[in-house]
Amino acid sequence: MRVKHKNIVRFLGYCSESKGEVMEFQGRYVVADKQQRFLCFEYVPNGSLDNYLQGISFTYRFFIVCI
Numbered sequence: 001m002r003v004k005h006k007n008i009v010r011f012l013g014y015c016s017e018s019k020g021e022v023m024e025f026q027g028r029y030v031v032a033d034k035q036q037r038f039l040c041f042e043y044v045p046n047g048s049l050d051n052y053l054q055g056i057s058f059t060y061r062f063f064i065v066c067i
Helices: 049-054 058-065
Strands: 012-027 028-041
Touching: none
Parallel strands: none
Antiparallel strands: 012 028
């Protein structure tokens, strides 16, 4: 799905990796599946959106996103 909006940064891609790792669990050694995931978004030079939305009600934040 593609979304283009002035208030939404572009999603560029992701990376997902999983590997087995030996861990102790309840006194026994087991192989656990360890997963790492990373999301990559475009760089926005004007800082974090959180800086602009701080102190604003959820209703108004939702309105900004829906514009």
